[in-house]
Amino acid sequence: MDNNNYTAINWNVLEDQIDKATWEKLTEQFWLDTRIPLSNDLGDWRSLSENDKDVVDKVFGGLTLLDTLQSQDGMSSLKKDIRTQQEEAVLNNIEFMESVHAKSYSSIFSTLNTPKEIDDIFEWTNQNEFLQYKAQKINDIYHNGTPLQKRVASVFLETFLFYSGFYTPLYWLGHNKLPNVAEIIKLILRDESVHGTYIGYKFQLGFNELTDKKQEAMTGWMYDLLYDLYENEEKYTHLLYDKVGWAEDVLTFLRYNANKALMNLGMDPLFPDTAEDVNPVVMNGISTSTSNHDFFSQVGNGYLLGNVETMKDSDYDFKF
Numbered sequence: 001m002d003n004n005n006y007t008a009i010n011w012n013v014l015e016d017q018i019d020k021a022t023w024e025k026l027t028e029q030f031w032l033d034t035r036i037p038l039s040n041d042l043g044d045w046r047s048l049s050e051n052d053k054d055v056v057d058k059v060f061g062g063l064t065l066l067d068t069l070q071s072q073d074g075m076s077s078l079k080k081d082i083r084t085q086q087e088e089a090v091l092n093n094i095e096f097m098e099s100v101h102a103k104s105y106s107s108i109f110s111t112l113n114t115p116k117e118i119d120d121i122f123e124w125t126n127q128n129e130f131l132q133y134k135a136q137k138i139n140d141i142y143h144n145g146t147p148l149q150k151r152v153a154s155v156f157l158e159t160f161l162f163y164s165g166f167y168t169p170l171y172w173l174g175h176n177k178l179p180n181v182a183e184i185i186k187l188i189l190r191d192e193s194v195h196g197t198y199i200g201y202k203f204q205l206g207f208n209e210l211t212d213k214k215q216e217a218m219t220g221w222m223y224d225l226l227y228d229l230y231e232n233e234e235k236y237t238h239l240l241y242d243k244v245g246w247a248e249d250v251l252t253f254l255r256y257n258a259n260k261a262l263m264n265l266g267m268d269p270l271f272p273d274t275a276e277d278v279n280p281v282v283m284n285g286i287s288t289s290t291s292n293h294d295f296f297s298q299v300g301n302g303y304l305l306g307n308v309e310t311m312k313d314s315d316y317d318f319k320f
């Protein structure tokens, strides 16, 4: 066969079954922010203190930035060194969902905040030095890193860096507040669980092909990067959470998730923290089943995307 021929993607001949399994999982769990009745959370929102509201706003500003990065630069950079054509299709799906994630915070803002407040949140997000540090660090790897480094950056972002933000809506969900906002976060979390596992798996395929010496160098680079990001995350966490007194709990949650990111990459944990160390209210928030709101049927019979089931704990633990 002529190597210059343009090759049609053939889903009936799979080099890697995981591509198809991931495609099916991701398309089954497709969702849109517009189906969640966010305005039902307005009563809860009004009951929060100014400090509590400020934390929610800034946390979602930060998450918007990270999902913007994933949708604009992350997946397109990973697509440059795919191992199979189906991997590119999966990354296309992920890229679109990252745009849904990034947009969903705007839906939350437009429900809870005034236009002036929204402007201030974005202004803060685009100026904050710790947010900019992590976004630029990861983006630099996306543009200048090796194929494996890029996959590490993506997994660290999604399985680790997001969690300083996810803590807040899960905390409120654990206290029976803002359940619809939390529903969006849980749908995002469910996606990220699949993304982190899949991209971590593709990393491991490449990593296993390296010589021992190169594996050692890669591992060293990875742990250095994690430490660097953790130091920045400590500062970000104190800045956001000191005024409500949650910083230490958030840092425990972060270390627990940093270990999960390493696990996705097939690496040993770095921190001693386990699920038992995390604030049980937040763990409870993660495991609370979603209420569904019947959101697929709300928009009429034509909008039927398979059966929506109650989410389980295991939905957040996607493994092959």
Ligand code: MN3
Binding pocket: 067, 070, 097, 098, 101, 188, 192
């Ligand atoms: Mn995302």
Ligand code: MN3
Binding pocket: 070, 094, 098, 158, 191, 192, 195
């Ligand atoms: Mn993702």
